[in-house]
Amino acid sequence: MNKKIKKIIKKKNKSKIVSLTAYSKNIAKILDKYCDIVLVGDSLANVLYGFKNTHQITLRNMILHAASVKRGIKKSLMVVDMPKNSYISSSKALKNAKLIMSQTRCDAVKIESNKKNYFIIKKLVDSKIPVMGHIGFTPQFKKKFKIQGDTSAKTKQLIKEAISIEKAGAFSIVLECITPQSSKAITKKLKIPTIGIGSSKYCDGQILVTDDMIGLSGFYPKFVKKYLNLTRLIEKAVKKYTTDVKLKKFPDTKYFLNGR
Numbered sequence: 584m585n586k587k588i589k590k591i592i593k594k595k596n597k598s599k600i601v602s603l604t605a606y607s608k609n610i611a612k613i614l615d616k617y618c619d620i621v622l623v624g625d626s627l628a629n630v631l632y633g634f635k636n637t638h639q640i641t642l643r644n645m646i647l648h649a650a651s652v653k654r655g656i657k658k659s660l661m662v663v664d665m666p667k668n669s670y671i672s673s674s675k676a677l678k679n680a681k682l683i684m685s686q687t688r689c690d691a692v693k694i695e696s697n698k699k700n701y702f703i704i705k706k707l708v709d710s711k712i713p714v715m716g717h718i719g720f721t722p723q724f725k726k727k728f729k730i731q732g733d734t735s736a737k738t739k740q741l742i743k744e745a746i747s748i749e750k751a752g753a754f755s756i757v758l759e760c761i762t763p764q765s766s767k768a769i770t771k772k773l774k775i776p777t778i779g780i781g782s783s784k785y786c787d788g789q790i791l792v793t794d795d796m797i798g799l800s801g802f803y804p805k806f807v808k809k810y811l812n813l814t815r816l817i818e819k820a821v822k823k824y825t826t827d828v829k830l831k832k833f834p835d836t837k838y839f840l841n842g843r
């Protein structure tokens with residue numbers, strides 16, 4: 584097993600796993616210093632491409648962005664989302680996962696659960712491709728953004744789903760928008776680490792979409808803590824630049840290439 588993956592699994596019940604998303608090299612380079620996991624999420628679709636959902640992002644888009652991210656990564660575990668429809672059969676999943684792994688040199692792929700595709704995870708893991716699972720709110724399969732696991736029957740279902748993913752060989756699992764009670768129960772039940780997004784402090788680690796936590800995406804559900812308002816900072820810089828250009832303050836001689 585990949586050393587980085589072993590390290591992530593060992594963190595369970597010891598120290599929290601820190602994860603964020605990246606879609607390009609410069610951000611990845613910053614995250615790499617602090618994060619255990621950098622995910623090239625298919626949230627790329629909404630965040631960077633401005634699509635309504637994640638469905639339109641292609642395998643090619645994911646590979647190009649992941650290859651850029653890889654250029655900024657030295658130490659963290661890099662996971663790449665398999666986009667919708669890229670794993671609809673086990674042969675298609677294997678072909679596409681191999682393509683992602685070879686063209687981006689990432690460490691693992693992530694697959695969203697539709698409660699039926701455990702055999703896909705098994706197929707990839709048997710072929711030595713590490714897989715991260717994803718349950719709860721799974722944007723590739725669920726339309727309505729809402730809390731998951733809010734009844735005991737739904738909690739039971741989520742636990743069952745998580746166990747099936749672990750049995751299929753996944754090395755970790757994202758829990759998205761799952762109630763604290765359910766995520767606590769799932770985390771306790773599994774041997775592999777759980778990474779929560781909007782799923783409480785009981786998970787073994789946390790992930791957020793970087794553009795959300797730095798205040799750039801414009802999408803701030805309740806579970807997002809905004810650590811920075813980058814939109815405001817960029818606006819300030821652009822405003823200043825606009826004024827400078829209009830008032831002929833920029834470029835002054837300091838910025839002339841021949842010094843005059």
Ligand code: KIV
Nearest residue numbers: 604624625626757780
């Ligand atoms: O696509 C993504 O960024 C994700 C995270 C929200 C976990 O799947």
